[in-house]
Amino acid sequence: MSVAAAVERTGGFIERLSDVLFRRPRMLTLLLLLPPLIWIGVVYVGSLFALLLQSFYKLDDFSGLVVHELTLSTYAELIEEAHLQVILRTIVMSTMVTLACAIIAFPIAYYAARYARGWMKAAFYLAVMTPLWSSYLVKIYAWKLILAKEGIITWMAESLYLSWLLEAILALPVVGGPSLSFSYIGTFLVFVYIWIPYMILPIQAALERVPGNLIEASADLGADPGQTFRTVLLPLALPGIVAGSIFTFSLTLGDYIVPQIVGNSRLMIGQAVYTLQGTAGNIPLAAAFTVVPMAIMGLYLFMAKRMGAFDVL
Amino acid sequence: MTPAVRFQNVSRRFGTVRAVDNLTLDIAEGEFFAMLGPSGSGKTTCLRLIAGFEQPDEGHIEIFGETAEGLPPYKRNVNTVFQDYALFPHMSVGENVAYGLMIKGVSRADRESQAKDALAMVKLSGFEARRAAQLSGGQRQRVALARALVNNPKVLLLDEPLGALDLKLREQMQEELKALQQSLGITFVFVTHDQGEALSMANRVAIFNEGRIVQAGSPEDVYERPRSRFVADFVGSSNVLAPDFASRHGGTRCWTSLRPEKIALAAPAAPVPEGHASADGTADLISYQGPVTRITVMSEGLRLVATVPATAGSVKQGDRVRLHWPRRAMFAMEDSA
Numbered sequence: 001m002s003v004a005a006a007v008e009r010t011g012g013f014i015e016r017l018s019d020v021l022f023r024r025p026r027m028l029t030l031l032l033l034l035p036p037l038i039w040i041g042v043v044y045v046g047s048l049f050a051l052l053l054q055s056f057y058k059l060d061d062f063s064g065l066v067v068h069e070l071t072l073s074t075y076a077e078l079i080e081e082a083h084l085q086v087i088l089r090t091i092v093m094s095t096m097v098t099l100a101c102a103i104i105a106f107p108i109a110y111y112a113a114r115y116a117r118g119w120m121k122a123a124f125y126l127a128v129m130t131p132l133w134s135s136y137l138v139k140i141y142a143w144k145l146i147l148a149k150e151g152i153i154t155w156m157a158e159s160l161y162l163s164w165l166l167e168a169i170l171a172l173p174v175v176g177g178p179s180l181s182f183s184y185i186g187t188f189l190v191f192v193y194i195w196i197p198y199m200i201l202p203i204q205a206a207l208e209r210v211p212g213n214l215i216e217a218s219a220d221l222g223a224d225p226g227q228t229f230r231t232v233l234l235p236l237a238l239p240g241i242v243a244g245s246i247f248t249f250s251l252t253l254g255d256y257i258v259p260q261i262v263g264n265s266r267l268m269i270g271q272a273v274y275t276l277q278g279t280a281g282n283i284p285l286a287a288a289f290t291v292v293p294m295a296i297m298g299l300y301l302f303m304a305k306r307m308g309a310f311d312v313l
Numbered sequence: 314m315t316p317a318v319r320f321q322n323v324s325r326r327f328g329t330v331r332a333v334d335n336l337t338l339d340i341a342e343g344e345f346f347a348m349l350g351p352s353g354s355g356k357t358t359c360l361r362l363i364a365g366f367e368q369p370d371e372g373h374i375e376i377f378g379e380t381a382e383g384l385p386p387y388k389r390n391v392n393t394v395f396q397d398y399a400l401f402p403h404m405s406v407g408e409n410v411a412y413g414l415m416i417k418g419v420s421r422a423d424r425e426s427q428a429k430d431a432l433a434m435v436k437l438s439g440f441e442a443r444r445a446a447q448l449s450g451g452q453r454q455r456v457a458l459a460r461a462l463v464n465n466p467k468v469l470l471l472d473e474p475l476g477a478l479d480l481k482l483r484e485q486m487q488e489e490l491k492a493l494q495q496s497l498g499i500t501f502v503f504v505t506h507d508q509g510e511a512l513s514m515a516n517r518v519a520i521f522n523e524g525r526i527v528q529a530g531s532p533e534d535v536y537e538r539p540r541s542r543f544v545a546d547f548v549g550s551s552n553v554l555a556p557d558f559a560s561r562h563g564g565t566r567c568w569t570s571l572r573p574e575k576i577a578l579a580a581p582a583a584p585v586p587e588g589h590a591s592a593d594g595t596a597d598l599i600s601y602q603g604p605v606t607r608i609t610v611m612s613e614g615l616r617l618v619a620t621v622p623a624t625a626g627s628v629k630q631g632d633r634v635r636l637h638w639p640r641r642a643m644f645a646m647e648d649s650a
Contacts, residue, residue, distance in 0.1 A: 216366055217399035219386040221413035221464065231412075235403045 206240025350521030
């Protein structure tokens, strides 16, 4: 009868290599991380740095060429009235979109995390994810048709004898316009629609981790549902809300397609960057504009951390 | 006197399962009441009906004479210690304990001093600033207890609160809980599947099976005088003697309970003491358990389990032995179920 040896000392190159890596797990980690580190380090951070550098150059007004000298004059240009308005408009829009997404997403995420089971849960994921699978442009053009003067909303308002309401909404100063598809309201609606999955999923993940008996414990200790929401549910869901708002806020800050197709002709940061680096050829100012969302997001994360949004992680 | 908790013909169904089935029960004020039963026997649902997390489908529940059905948990003056403690992870220990007071609108200074007292009561002084995640299981258990007791509940509900602790800690907490209940005088309702825990802590024990209470009484009562085979078996594993066997060995012709520790082990053909019944058999499984040894003996086709002092001698598997026990240790049960 043959007896298996207690110790095997055989094996080819691959086997010996895996033996070495088994003994040196750090080496394995390094080997696995090296390619993505090179990618992120050189290609991504490198180009980001190049972009930052561009914003400290300036455009020579006379020749239209970039002057490769370090200067702050491009930033001085950035805070001129017209450019500041672009920045402010974009920040207000991003804030409104983020707030609306959070308010609409929370109940949906709560339902999915706490009540949906089995096929209901599958249906939830499908409903949230499928819009992400279809083309971004198709969705936006679809919305343009929905919101247009000849679109379904106008038609519905007429059928329900609510045209006066639609007209009153469109007559609102600043946010209104000739039709929904040429107004801030329209831009806002489309933004909320396309970014909302990015808000629902993180909130749902955060709520999924809140044990049900914490809600019961809160009720047991005398808290009515409103108090439980404010003191237990909301603080525990906050990391998810912050994560979702990072998506919706930064995606809106940088987007240049939605406001181009649905909205009035006033620029947002993304469009300003697009125009400046393209037709105007003002790379330094375009670079300075892109620094703005980065600075805002950095500040936002810093404040969220200071307020303890990540304490429960 | 008004009972602390009264159930009148209460039923709670989940789908087709009757978790609690037409249950009637009174729990007196100041009692340490244990609900004992296997999982799925309805004891936890019963507790949740008192807390208000469940509402009865039928029947009537009173807490200190007031109708409880229809009231949400936050309108009931009862508090719960949850099985896995349910401490709020985003709050410190002090904030956890003071939570109920904060909800009631007690001023910060007052609730901090009351939380401090409550933590002192469970021997956790100075733990206010810590997070729940930094505590051991036993410490979390104490925080959960302090968080419930700080509200001066009329009834304290405990849902298997010691289940997650190791043996040593569990025994210590059992004594502390009992002492705490005696000094506070609050009605404790305690759910457990551990019969030792129920017997050692409670004034009164209710044994649950399939949504009903099959027997309720003092710990001595349910242990010494089990009314059915289920109780005899569940409350400290018992030998259940078939009617034939019982009548042949000094009992009546009934299903009869005989506790393993009442049985003595002797050499084959040894004299049987006055007032004792005996049976001869062959030793089968022998398991040493420290202070006692547990011996299974096959006798007349029946398995008899005896727990004898570990010093009782060196019986080996296959040895012929004689078992004897006092006749009065045999308890005839009303119910064969």
